[in-house]
Amino acid sequence: MRAIPRTFSRTFLRCSLPLAACVAATSSWSAEVIKIGEINSYKAQPAFLEPYRKGMELAVEQVNQAGGIAGKKLELVIRDDNASPGDAVRAAEELYTREKIDVLTGSFLSHVGLALTDYAKQKQRFFLASETLTDKVVWAEGNPYTFRLRASTYMQVAMLVPEAAKLQKKRWAIVYPNYEYGQSAAATFKKLMKERQPDIEFVAEQAPPLGKVDAGSVVQALADSKPDAIFNVLFAADLGKFVREGNTRGLFKGREVVGLLTAEPEYLDPLKKEAPVGWTATGYPWYSIKTPEHEAFLKAYQARFxxxxxxxxxxGYNAIRSIAAGLRKTGGSADTDRLVAAFKGLEVETPFGRITYRAQDHQSTMGAYIGKTAYDQKLGRGVLVNYHYADGKDYQPSDEEVKKLRPASAQ
Structure with a gap:
C-alpha cells in the first residue's frame, strides 16, 4: 500500500461493512492517536446501527476538531460481530493484538454484550457496553472493567410500569423475543406490576425466536387469551410483522398496549401509515425536543449527514462522548486502571442532558422518553406525543439492592 504522508490525517475511511468486517482507519501515526475499537452487529441490526455509526463519526469529528484529547486525535476501528458471541470475542482479541487499540466499546445484542463483558473481565481490559440492555452486564455478571451507557432493561421497564399501572387493566398478555433481553424484560415487568397491582393476571406469553416471529400464530394466540392489555417487547423487523398482523386481525382494537422500544424511529418509521396509535412506549421524539443541548446536536447532525x-x-454519539470525557480525566491515558477510576462517577454532557456513571454498578443514568404513539399526517409516519423524559437516576435499584445483585468481586 502506498504510504500516506504523516501530515495528512482524517478520521474515517468510509466503508460499506462487508461480510468479514469493516475497518475505519486514519493515516496518523499510532503515537499521535487514541484508537477506539468498536464491535457491533451491523449486518444483523442495520436499522439501529447505521445511525449509531454516524453518531460515533460526528462525536469523533467534534472531539478532533476541538484539538483531540491531550493533543491526540481519536480514531475508530470497527468490526462486525456477525451477531455471534464467539465472533465478537475473536474480533476483540484481533483489535488488541493486530490493530493495537487503546479502548474497547460496542455491542447491541445482549448475548454478545455478555460475551464481551466476560472478555473484559478475563483480560482485565476496560469495556464500555454502549447499547446492549441486559441487566447482567452491570449486575449478575458485572465486573470491575465493564461500564454500560444505555438505560438497562430493568430501567426502561421501570419507566413504563407507572404508565401501565395507570391503565388499571387486570388481564395482561406479554410478547417478547426469546433471548436474554426479552426474557429479562418480561420477568421485570411481571415483578414490578405485581408490586403495584397485586390482583393482576398474566393470561398469555408468546416468546418467538429473535428475528423469526411467526406473526400470525403469535397474534392469534394472544387474541385467544382475551387480554385487557398487552406488553410488547418485540423490536426491529419482528415488531413490524407483529403490528401489521395485529392490525389485520384486530388484536389491538379496544386494548391497551405498552411497548418497550416501540417508538424508537428505527422501528416506528418503517411502519409509515401502519404505525400503531395510542400505545404507551419508549422512543425518541427528535423532531420536537427543544432543550439547548439537543437542538445544538440536531443542528450539527443534520448539517453533517x-x-x-x-x-x-x-x-453512538454518547458512547464516544463518554470515552472522550474519561480520557480527559486521565490526561489522555488509556491505562485500564486509570480509565476505570475515571469512569466511576464520571459526568458527561449529552444531547439528553448530563449523565453520570454510577460508581456502585458502573451503569450510566442516561434516561429515555416515554409517551404515546400517534400518526403524523405531515411527516407520514408514527411519532411520540405527550411525552416526558424519564431520568435514568430515578429508575435504578438502591445501593443496598445493587450490592445483592452484583458479585462481591465486582464491587
Missing part, C-alpha cells in the same frame, strides 16, 4: 437522527445516533 443531511438526515435526521435515530435513537441509535444518540447512543
Amino acid at each position: 443531511k438526515d435526521y437522527p435515530r435513537l441509535g445516533t444518540i447512543v
Whole structure:
C-alpha cells in the first residue's frame, strides 16, 4: 500500500461493512492517536446501527476538531460481530493484538454484550457496553472493567410500569423475543406490576425466536387469551410483522398496549401509515425536543449527514462522548486502571442532558422518553406525543439492592 504522508490525517475511511468486517482507519501515526475499537452487529441490526455509526463519526469529528484529547486525535476501528458471541470475542482479541487499540466499546445484542463483558473481565481490559440492555452486564455478571451507557432493561421497564399501572387493566398478555433481553424484560415487568397491582393476571406469553416471529400464530394466540392489555417487547423487523398482523386481525382494537422500544424511529418509521396509535412506549421524539443541548446536536447532525437522527445516533454519539470525557480525566491515558477510576462517577454532557456513571454498578443514568404513539399526517409516519423524559437516576435499584445483585468481586 502506498504510504500516506504523516501530515495528512482524517478520521474515517468510509466503508460499506462487508461480510468479514469493516475497518475505519486514519493515516496518523499510532503515537499521535487514541484508537477506539468498536464491535457491533451491523449486518444483523442495520436499522439501529447505521445511525449509531454516524453518531460515533460526528462525536469523533467534534472531539478532533476541538484539538483531540491531550493533543491526540481519536480514531475508530470497527468490526462486525456477525451477531455471534464467539465472533465478537475473536474480533476483540484481533483489535488488541493486530490493530493495537487503546479502548474497547460496542455491542447491541445482549448475548454478545455478555460475551464481551466476560472478555473484559478475563483480560482485565476496560469495556464500555454502549447499547446492549441486559441487566447482567452491570449486575449478575458485572465486573470491575465493564461500564454500560444505555438505560438497562430493568430501567426502561421501570419507566413504563407507572404508565401501565395507570391503565388499571387486570388481564395482561406479554410478547417478547426469546433471548436474554426479552426474557429479562418480561420477568421485570411481571415483578414490578405485581408490586403495584397485586390482583393482576398474566393470561398469555408468546416468546418467538429473535428475528423469526411467526406473526400470525403469535397474534392469534394472544387474541385467544382475551387480554385487557398487552406488553410488547418485540423490536426491529419482528415488531413490524407483529403490528401489521395485529392490525389485520384486530388484536389491538379496544386494548391497551405498552411497548418497550416501540417508538424508537428505527422501528416506528418503517411502519409509515401502519404505525400503531395510542400505545404507551419508549422512543425518541427528535423532531420536537427543544432543550439547548439537543437542538445544538440536531443542528450539527443534520448539517453533517443531511438526515435526521435515530435513537441509535444518540447512543453512538454518547458512547464516544463518554470515552472522550474519561480520557480527559486521565490526561489522555488509556491505562485500564486509570480509565476505570475515571469512569466511576464520571459526568458527561449529552444531547439528553448530563449523565453520570454510577460508581456502585458502573451503569450510566442516561434516561429515555416515554409517551404515546400517534400518526403524523405531515411527516407520514408514527411519532411520540405527550411525552416526558424519564431520568435514568430515578429508575435504578438502591445501593443496598445493587450490592445483592452484583458479585462481591465486582464491587
